[in-house]
Amino acid sequence: MAEANLQVQLARQPEGVPKVTDFQVIKAERPTPGAGQFLLRNIYLSLDPYQRGAIAGRHMGHVRLNPGDVIYGRCLGEVIESKHPDYRVGDHVLTESGWQQFFVSDGTKARKIKADAPLSAYLGALGMPGLTAWAGVEKLGSPRIGETFVVSAAAGPVGATAGQLAKAKGARVVGIAGGDEKCRLVVDKFGFDACVNYKAENWTDQLKAACRNGIQVYFDNVAGPMLDAVTAQTTPYARIVLCGFASQHNRTDAWVGHNVGQFVGKRTQLHGLVVYDYEEQYGAFTKVAAQMLRDGKLAIHEDRIEGLEFAPQLFVKLMKGDNVGKAIVVIGPEKL
Amino acid sequence: MAEANLQVQLARQPEGVPKVTDFQVIKAERPTPGAGQFLLRNIYLSLDPYQRGAIAGRHMGHVRLNPGDVIYGRCLGEVIESKHPDYRVGDHVLTESGWQQFFVSDGTKARKIKADAPLSAYLGALGMPGLTAWAGVEKLGSPRIGETFVVSAAAGPVGATAGQLAKAKGARVVGIAGGDEKCRLVVDKFGFDACVNYKAENWTDQLKAACRNGIQVYFDNVAGPMLDAVTAQTTPYARIVLCGFASQHNRTDAWVGHNVGQFVGKRTQLHGLVVYDYEEQYGAFTKVAAQMLRDGKLAIHEDRIEGLEFAPQLFVKLMKGDNVGKAIVVIGPEKL
Numbered sequence: 001m002a003e004a005n006l007q008v009q010l011a012r013q014p015e016g017v018p019k020v021t022d023f024q025v026i027k028a029e030r031p032t033p034g035a036g037q038f039l040l041r042n043i044y045l046s047l048d049p050y051q052r053g054a055i056a057g058r059h060m061g062h063v064r065l066n067p068g069d070v071i072y073g074r075c076l077g078e079v080i081e082s083k084h085p086d087y088r089v090g091d092h093v094l095t096e097s098g099w100q101q102f103f104v105s106d107g108t109k110a111r112k113i114k115a116d117a118p119l120s121a122y123l124g125a126l127g128m129p130g131l132t133a134w135a136g137v138e139k140l141g142s143p144r145i146g147e148t149f150v151v152s153a154a155a156g157p158v159g160a161t162a163g164q165l166a167k168a169k170g171a172r173v174v175g176i177a178g179g180d181e182k183c184r185l186v187v188d189k190f191g192f193d194a195c196v197n198y199k200a201e202n203w204t205d206q207l208k209a210a211c212r213n214g215i216q217v218y219f220d221n222v223a224g225p226m227l228d229a230v231t232a233q234t235t236p237y238a239r240i241v242l243c244g245f246a247s248q249h250n251r252t253d254a255w256v257g258h259n260v261g262q263f264v265g266k267r268t269q270l271h272g273l274v275v276y277d278y279e280e281q282y283g284a285f286t287k288v289a290a291q292m293l294r295d296g297k298l299a300i301h302e303d304r305i306e307g308l309e310f311a312p313q314l315f316v317k318l319m320k321g322d323n324v325g326k327a328i329v330v331i332g333p334e335k336l
Numbered sequence: 337m338a339e340a341n342l343q344v345q346l347a348r349q350p351e352g353v354p355k356v357t358d359f360q361v362i363k364a365e366r367p368t369p370g371a372g373q374f375l376l377r378n379i380y381l382s383l384d385p386y387q388r389g390a391i392a393g394r395h396m397g398h399v400r401l402n403p404g405d406v407i408y409g410r411c412l413g414e415v416i417e418s419k420h421p422d423y424r425v426g427d428h429v430l431t432e433s434g435w436q437q438f439f440v441s442d443g444t445k446a447r448k449i450k451a452d453a454p455l456s457a458y459l460g461a462l463g464m465p466g467l468t469a470w471a472g473v474e475k476l477g478s479p480r481i482g483e484t485f486v487v488s489a490a491a492g493p494v495g496a497t498a499g500q501l502a503k504a505k506g507a508r509v510v511g512i513a514g515g516d517e518k519c520r521l522v523v524d525k526f527g528f529d530a531c532v533n534y535k536a537e538n539w540t541d542q543l544k545a546a547c548r549n550g551i552q553v554y555f556d557n558v559a560g561p562m563l564d565a566v567t568a569q570t571t572p573y574a575r576i577v578l579c580g581f582a583s584q585h586n587r588t589d590a591w592v593g594h595n596v597g598q599f600v601g602k603r604t605q606l607h608g609l610v611v612y613d614y615e616e617q618y619g620a621f622t623k624v625a626a627q628m629l630r631d632g633k634l635a636i637h638e639d640r641i642e643g644l645e646f647a648p649q650l651f652v653k654l655m656k657g658d659n660v661g662k663a664i665v666v667i668g669p670e671k672l
Contacts, residue, residue, distance in 0.1 A: 060601060223596050236613075242600045257593015260559050263608045264578045265396060270606035272599045277572075 005030040006308050006331075008099035010055065010065045017250045017319050018052065023071065023312035031104040038087040040077035040095060040103045043334055045308065046123035047073065047315050047327035052249045060274070070098035071311075075331070076113070076122055077103065087112070094122060099311050101331055111282070117290040118300070119334055124326035125293065125300045126286050129157035132275040133219075134285045136241040137165040139278070140271040141217040145170030148211050150230060152198075153221035153246050155182035157300070157326040160190045161289075162219050164298050167191060171217070174210045176203075176226070178321050185324060189299050204229050214238075222246045228258055236267045243273045250319060301325035341366040342644050342667075344435035346391065346401045353586045353655050354388065359407065359648035367440040374423040376413035376431060376439045379670055381644065382459035383409065383651050383663035388585045396610070406434035407647075411667070412449070412458055413439065423448070430458060435647050437667055447618070453626040454636070455670055460662035461629065461636045462622050465493035468611040469555075470621050472577040473501040475614070476607040477553040481506030484547050486566060488534075489557035489582050491518035493636070493662040496526045497625075498555045500634050503527060507553070510546045512539075512562070514657050521660060525635050540565050550574075558582045564594055572603045579609045586655060637661035 004027040011024040033039045050059050054072040057064025062072055075097040079087050084107060087093065094111045097103035113122050124130065136158075143149040149166040153159040154175025163173045163186070175186040175195035183195035194210035196203050207230070214235035220227050224247030231240065263270065278285075292298035303323040305314040311329045318327045340363040347360040369375045386395050390408040393400025398408055411433040415423050420443060423429065430447045433439035449458050460466065472494075479485040485502040489495040490511025499509045499522070511522040511531035519531035530546040532539050543566070550571035556563050560583030567576065599606065614621075628634035639659040641650040647665045654663045 220596075227596070236610075242596045245597060245600075248595075248597070257595055259584075259593055260556075260563070260578045260608075261581060261584070263606065264581075264610065265608065267608040267610050267613065268606070269608075270599065270604070272596075272601065272603040272605075274600065274603055277603065 003030040004028070005100055005102040007070050007101070008308060008311050010067050010069050010071060012067055013056065013065075014052075018055075018312075018316055020312045020316055023315075025309045025312075028100070030102050033081055033083050033104045035083050037104050037106045038079050038082035038084045040075070040093060040097065040105060041080045041336075042075040042077040042097055042101055042103060042331045044076045044120045044123055045073050045099055045311060045329040045331055046075070046127065047311065047318050047329060048129070049244060049246060049249055049318065051315070052319060061276075070100055073097070073099045074123060074128065075103065076119055092119060092122075094127070099308065099329075101308060113286075114290075117293050120302060120328050121293060121300055122286075123328060124157040124302065125161045125298055126289050128275055129326070130161045130289050131278055131282055131285050132158050132243060132273065133161035133165055134289070135275060135278040135281075136219050136243055136273050137162050137169070140273055141166070141219055141239050141241045143169055143171035143217045146172065147216035148172045148174060148213055149217045149219070150174045150176065150207070150211065150215050151219040151221070152176040152226060152230070153244065154186045154190075154192065154195055155301075155324060156221065158243065159219070159221055160186065160301065160325075161298070163192050164190055164292075166217070166219075168292070168297065174207070176207070176222075176230075182324055185301060189301055191299070198226060204233070208233060217241070219243060223248055228262065231262050231266060231268065234266055234268065238266060238268055240268055240270045241273050242270055246321070302328050304328045304330055306330045339366040340364070341436055341438040343406050343437070344644060344647050346403050346405050346407060348403055349392065349401075350388075354391075354648075354652055356648045356652055359651075361645045361648075364436070366438045369417055369419050369440045371419050373440050373442045374415050374418035374420045376411070376429055376433065376441060377416045377672075378411040378413040378433055378437055378439060378667045380412045380456045380459055381409050381435055381647060381665040381667055382411070382463065383647065383654050383665060384465070385580060385582060385585055385654065387651070388655060397612075406436055409433070409435045410459060410464065411439065412455055428455065428458075430463070435644065435665075437644060449622075450626075453629050456638060456640075456664050457629060457636055458622075459664060460493040460638065461497045461634055462625050464611055465662065466497045466625055467614055467618055467621050468494050468579060468609065469497035469501055470625070471611060471614040471617075472555050472579055472609050473498050473505070476609055477502070477555055477575050477577045479505055479507035479553045482508065483552035484508045484510060484549055485553045485555070486510045486512065486543070486547065486551050487555040487557070488512040488562060488566070489580065490522045490526075490528065490531055491637075491660060492557065494579065495555070495557055496522065496637070496661075497634070499528050500526055500628075502553070502555075504628070504633065510543070512543070512558075512566075518660055521637060525637055527635070534562060540569070544569060553577070555579060559584055564598065567598050567602060567604065570602055570604065574602060574604055576604055576606045577609050578606055582657070638664050640664045640666055642666045
């Protein structure tokens, strides 16, 4: 029998918040690379909120999965066999491999990484979440020295990186997160000036107290009623980066709508952010971010689980907002 | 008995679309100017959609009116008596006089105009509606040569002026208006490339046919479902100017909300517009616009009614969208 390739597949389309039983863990056959291809042994799998929409076919560029399909996901792996001129055994490569142990690639959507920082960081602060944060801060939100920058889902990799980048640009940075543990992490480890727990009843009063000069930039990872509540505290001409929909991922009914009256009255400048537009700048971004990380100016925090078979469990935790930090599944050791 | 001053006052707060009986026409006493003041004989009263919200206290800077209060409104008048060093008899002045024949001002919020264009134009294309259009086109929407610029409420003074300014900047200009008569006006008189009647069942198909390269700039005077429908036809990074809420003025229930998902996916750049921010640029703007008007490059169209006592009737028509062109009440002759 050929060697095995552990995969996590869709068992059934989730309704609302996914359950572990919406997934199935299967031993498939390990693929072999043909000419112009290489074989990856995956080390880390990144779990990200967009995967919820991708499974359902609601995320751009991703068709709705059927039962038996491998779940979408980005992995960092090591080349263990290569018939591709540009990839050598031992190279570390990011691919859209899906939730599985082994993956054959011809280089499409693959990115070789320079292992000059902790490897798993390339799925978080130095990966797509980091690039998202960078685009929202450097390209769209553009906080200036002394301005107040607020970011929601502040304990997650996008929010945490965005806040640290805004801080590096001289802004006063306030996070919004769910729970006191996350808020402590945001202040103590990520160095935000303050963090508000939106599960507290008076969280908008706390936000007001933390943002005495109002809010000039809001990096929104949540949408829903929180967007309206934060907008109410912005000053005229505030920039709002529309980036994520944590409040909407698992909805089965209609979206929560926002009336535009407040945006007009506040002269709000809203910018929709799609990270795929910034992929060409990924190299430049990681160079800066890896240096910040090595210099201790960019902190990361991970919520890890060991074993690909437990990926559904961590994904459910992520979808409930119960994870703390970047969700990473350890598929195999960094070195065999 | 002192001379009379015809006034239109609030009789009762309108519910939904205003009725003529929500207003009362009263003969008050004509005011006399004190030291540092001047007396205006109003010639034209401007009727504008914002007045609906102002009456109800929903428009910035305007407190909710009580029965017996004069209705908010901007007038163009002639100075007929002056104890103010900067204003002479015969000067033409714009003020926030409200719906009445005579008004005493100390110069606060007053603006002397140079009568180098039809006087009533200073309440429309050369007035606040024109400045609104200018800010949305020149400062926020910034259409480039060859881009497609769409504006709703295109037959109104803001929309018509915006389209003509965008056209002057080299854009392809498509209007959206309610009814075939308005659409003809928009194309034939204002020179738009096309105009779509949103009351037609297949109006979104018509819009698609008129915007073959998608929409790069949308000047939104309407909000509501039309905003979502137009956004669906925008290209990535389109600029949307959030300016007016024609769809929402007379609502008694909650606002129609917009989900931000489409704005993110389309990388939309939304800008809330409040014309009051551009008042310092009014002088520069009117100079340009008056010249365009004299050169035949800026057309205006008015829906006039003679007699202040008929202002409520025209206002109801405006609120129903049944007016065609800028709503102007003629209070008195230009020259006595």
